[in-house]
Amino acid sequence: MQSAEDITMDVPTSTAPSDTIAEIVANALKQQASHFEAVIGDLQTQIISLSIKKPAGTKEKQRKATSSAHVITHETPGSQTTPRNSKPSSPAAASKSPKTPKTPTPTRKRHPLQVMVDDTPKDFKSCKEALYVHIKMMWGLYKPSDVPPTPDAALLKEFYTRFNSSEEIESVVNNPASTDLIAQESIMSLKELRTSDRKIARGLGHINEISILYISGILAKVGIRAWGPDLNNAPDSLYNSACRITALNTFHQLLAIGTYNYMNVNLKHANSLSLITSVYNHYVHFVMAAKYKTERNNAGKVKKQCTKKTIQKNRERLRDTRSEFLMRHRAKFPPRYRKVCSDVLAHSDDEYDAEKHVYVIKSLPYRSRNASKFFRRLDVEILKEEELNGKTSRKRIRKLPKTPAVSEFSRAPKNLPIDFYDLNWFKELPPAQKRLMTDTENVAFLPDAAQSLLPTRHPDEKLGDAKFTAKYLDVFLEAYNLSDDEGEDDFAGTDEDEDVSDASLNSDSEAE
Structure with a gap:
């Protein structure tokens, strides 16, 4: 490090004008500042590279480096020495670059109607399983390999001539005095349960005649001959709304009369309409819709x-x-x-x-x-x-x-x-x-x-x-x-x- 005498030798004598001396000193300070900015930048690079292992000490090191820079900036351009409190950076340390954090794995996009297990209360499980049985029964899906059918175009056309809004459908379903739009004998849903030996699927033998007649009566009021959502259409379409309204209405009534008591259903959430509706949409328009699309794209794959x-x-x-x-x-x-x-x-x-x-x-x-x-x-x-x-x-x-x-x-x-x-x-x-x-x-x-x-x-x-x-x-x-x-x-x-x-x-x- 240069002594004070050496430094004074580089400074012009007092015979020079004062403004010239000031200009020389200013230029010297600028050069000195540029030099130590480079030193500080190198120190900061090293600090960042160590920040992953020692995040708590980063601010303290920066503070020390900054204070050291402030102390030595008062030296003249001839003093190009390294600050006392700083260590000379080795080429290996200088070449180190900050560690790049691992890119997080992108989460799988969730279907808008998908309901996860954690989204429902634990004591809702038995009610959810009963709802699934109810939907499959109305749909006529008695075997695990059964695939939801596509609604008949003529039946859809017949339905749309009768209703213009979901409010009309709810009014008809909730009005005990509303008349049947079609004869109950013409309803194809649950036909197997009405005429067979009742050994169609596990659990459906517990469905009594009164429950079947009630479901048939509701379908007759809205004119649905074969219950089954249109999975090629939007979940909130008029026909799909009618299927949802009739399914949830009949499910609520069958819970009330004890049809699903054999499943030990917890009735705590029997009146939670929003929860039951979301689970219905999940099962029909997410689970069964995926099954329907799989079979449509590759016939026989679901059965396999x-x-x-x-x-x-x-x-x-x-x-x-x-x-x-x-x-x-x-x-x-x-x-x-x-x-x-x-x-x-x-x-x-x-x-x-x-x-x-x-x-x-x-x-x-x-x-x-x-x-x-x-x-x-x-x-x-x-x-x-x-x-x-x-x-x-x-x-x-x-x-x-x-x-x-x-x-x-x-x-x-x-x-x-x-x-x-x-x-x-x-x-x-x-x-x-x-x-x-x-x-x-x-x-x-x-x-x-x-x-x-x-x-x-x-x-x-x-x-x-x-x-x-x-x-x-x-x-x-x-x-x-x-x-x-x-x-x-x-x-x-x-x-x-x-x-x-x-x-x-x-x-x-x-x-x-």
């Missing part, structure tokens, strides 16, 4: 989706039945069996055969033949136990086809013991997935799984998982690692392509 969901539910029931059996007998059977059965993807699906009145078992492409033997043995033991206990519950009879039918479910479970997986399927996996998909450090089944779960236990079933794996792991790893092995057929194959000596293995059952 519903079938797949039903099959998946059956797989979950099968998993639960098998897992519960193994849990009841956990003192007898090793834990490795429960691990395999705990994953729903380890269990096969089935398809109902109307001619033979049985459910045909589908073959999982990723499950080894030996694993399938184990599951058939397990089902035999479950069936024996149920017969001994005298259970009379309905059964879903599952049988193996002569020609294997491949399942449509191709997603395999992860991290199950290596011998669960079919060898041919395993060989087709990329090398990286072979380690990620399977548990290559454990095995679960006897080399011949048909010897599993017998009344006289196989000696190796008494082994713990670690000892069992130590005995058999190398045998399986050798087969799964060789690309061309003469003995690999002992492990490969489809689920159902082998005859089993025990005839009882050709069928298995599960509780409905």
Whole structure:
């Protein structure tokens, strides 16, 4: 740092005019200010880069940097030294740029009529479910795969000739003295409930004759022959308003006379018209409208989706039945069996055969033949136990086809013991997935799984998982690692392509 004497040497002598001296001093101060503005800017850049980690100290550092700048700005242009309280910035620190905050994930746009679970009170759930049943009953949607139909154009035209506003519709519905615009016998809605054996859908058997007559009477007043909103039109159109008014009116009346008492409906919100209306619009013009558009754009897709969901539910029931059996007998059977059965993807699906009145078992492409033997043995033991206990519950009879039918479910479970997986399927996996998909450090089944779960236990079933794996792991790893092995057929194959000596293995059952 320059001394005071050095500084004075740069300053002009007193012989110069005073205005010239003032001009020189002003220029020197401007140059000094420009220099320290650059220094301050560099310090601020460093402070910003550290603000994410130490946000609380940012203001204090800026205050120190500013105060240091004020102190040294009184020096002359010849003094180009770094302030005492500041540290020289290294090239690495100077090159750092402020961290850019992560861009928030854009939230999915919400439909204007969509109602989330948190938007309704918790004690409104039973009332909401009863409303859904009421809507489906009036719409004639008795099965999960049923799709809302498009209203008949002639019936729409007939309706629009009678009303000009929703107020007129409400006046007619709420007036007990209003006459029927059409004969109740001509109403097509609820026709199945009036004429069938009442076994159309679960729960609708509780709908009594008085409730059906009341709904028919309301529809006759407004001239609706077939109740069903027009999902191609706006939710607040005149016809859709009529459908909403008649549905909510009849729902309120059926709640009052106890039609839905079998559902244990909480009547606390029975008179909350705004809440019920919003839920009605959500179900009709959001949920069912999406279902309607899906079917319109891709015929048959809704039925296929519903079938797949039903099959998946059956797989979950099968998993639960098998897992519960193994849990009841956990003192007898090793834990490795429960691990395999705990994953729903380890269990096969089935398809109902109307001619033979049985459910045909589908073959999982990723499950080894030996694993399938184990599951058939397990089902035999479950069936024996149920017969001994005298259970009379309905059964879903599952049988193996002569020609294997491949399942449509191709997603395999992860991290199950290596011998669960079919060898041919395993060989087709990329090398990286072979380690990620399977548990290559454990095995679960006897080399011949048909010897599993017998009344006289196989000696190796008494082994713990670690000892069992130590005995058999190398045998399986050798087969799964060789690309061309003469003995690999002992492990490969489809689920159902082998005859089993025990005839009882050709069928298995599960509780409905």
